[in-house]
Amino acid sequence: MTDRLSVIFSALADPTRRAILARLAEGEATVTELAEPFDISLPAISRHLKVLEHAGLISRGRTAQWRTSRLEAEPLREATAWMERYRRFWDENFARLDAHLKRLQEEKS
Amino acid sequence: MTDRLSVIFSALADPTRRAILARLAEGEATVTELAEPFDISLPAISRHLKVLEHAGLISRGRTAQWRTSRLEAEPLREATAWMERYRRFWDENFARLDAHLKRLQEEKS
DNA sequence: AAGGTCTTTAACCGATCAGTTAAGTAACGA
DNA sequence: TCGTTACTTAACTGATCGGTTAAAGACCTT
Structure with a gap:
C-alpha cells in the first residue's frame, strides 16, 4: 500500500478526516480549532x-505556538481523475458532457 | 466507520481492489479470471x-458454478460528488467550467 | 452416486489503525 | 526564568485488515 492513490483514498476513508477537510475549506485553522467539534483527544486529532499531510491533502505552517493547517486539494484532483475512467458506467449524459468539455478545451487553446 | 462514503473510500484504498475494478470495466468476469493477474490466493480475492460488493461497487450473479462480477459505478459518482465540493481548490478554470455545466443543465430543462 | 470444478467459509496470524493517557517540546508573556 | 498555552511523541490497547491453509458448499458431468 505504498502507492499514492491508496494513501489518498485511505486518508479519505475516515469520517473525522473528511470533516477536518470540510472545515478547512472555510479557511486555515489551528489544531485546537479543528479538534473542537470532535469528542476525541488532541493527540488523536494531531495524528x-x-x-492528511502525508497524503498531501493539507500543508502546515507555524505561527508562534500555533500550527495552522491549510487545504491542498490537488490529491482530490488525482483521485477524481482516476474515477473519471468509470464515468461512462454511471453518467448517462457522459457523451454529451464529454463533448462539452472537449469544446471547452478547444476554446482554451 | 459505518457511513457509506467511508465504506466506498476504504474499498478503493486497496490497489488490488482498484485493479479488479479496472478489469471489470472491460466486462464481467468470474472469480478465477479476476484472480489470474495476482499472486494471492483465491480466498483472498473472494474477500x-x-x-467491493459491500461498497456497492460490484454486483454479483451466478451461472452454474461460476460467480460473475459486474461493475456498478454509482458509488464512484457519490465519491466524486463529495470531492467536487473542493474543486475550486485545485481547478483554476473551475468558474468557467462551472458556467458551462450550468448552461448544459439549462439546455436539458 | 461419485468425482471434478469453482468458490466461499473458518480459523488463524502479523501488521496497521484509531483511540487512549502521560510525558515531552516549543513558543509566548510576565 | 517561570508558568501557560499549543501541540507532538511515546507507549499501550483493542479492533480491523489482508493474507494464509484447510475444509466446506454448490453445481455440473458421467
Whole structure:
C-alpha cells in the first residue's frame, strides 16, 4: 500500500478526516480549532492531521505556538481523475458532457 | 466507520481492489479470471470481492458454478460528488467550467 | 452416486489503525 | 526564568485488515 492513490483514498476513508477537510475549506485553522467539534483527544486529532499531510491533502505552517493547517486539494484532483475512467458506467449524459468539455478545451487553446 | 462514503473510500484504498475494478470495466468476469493477474490466493480475492460488493461497487450473479462480477459505478459518482465540493481548490478554470455545466443543465430543462 | 470444478467459509496470524493517557517540546508573556 | 498555552511523541490497547491453509458448499458431468 505504498502507492499514492491508496494513501489518498485511505486518508479519505475516515469520517473525522473528511470533516477536518470540510472545515478547512472555510479557511486555515489551528489544531485546537479543528479538534473542537470532535469528542476525541488532541493527540488523536494531531495524528489525523499527520495522515492528511502525508497524503498531501493539507500543508502546515507555524505561527508562534500555533500550527495552522491549510487545504491542498490537488490529491482530490488525482483521485477524481482516476474515477473519471468509470464515468461512462454511471453518467448517462457522459457523451454529451464529454463533448462539452472537449469544446471547452478547444476554446482554451 | 459505518457511513457509506467511508465504506466506498476504504474499498478503493486497496490497489488490488482498484485493479479488479479496472478489469471489470472491460466486462464481467468470474472469480478465477479476476484472480489470474495476482499472486494471492483465491480466498483472498473472494474477500476483496465481498468488500467491493459491500461498497456497492460490484454486483454479483451466478451461472452454474461460476460467480460473475459486474461493475456498478454509482458509488464512484457519490465519491466524486463529495470531492467536487473542493474543486475550486485545485481547478483554476473551475468558474468557467462551472458556467458551462450550468448552461448544459439549462439546455436539458 | 461419485468425482471434478469453482468458490466461499473458518480459523488463524502479523501488521496497521484509531483511540487512549502521560510525558515531552516549543513558543509566548510576565 | 517561570508558568501557560499549543501541540507532538511515546507507549499501550483493542479492533480491523489482508493474507494464509484447510475444509466446506454448490453445481455440473458421467
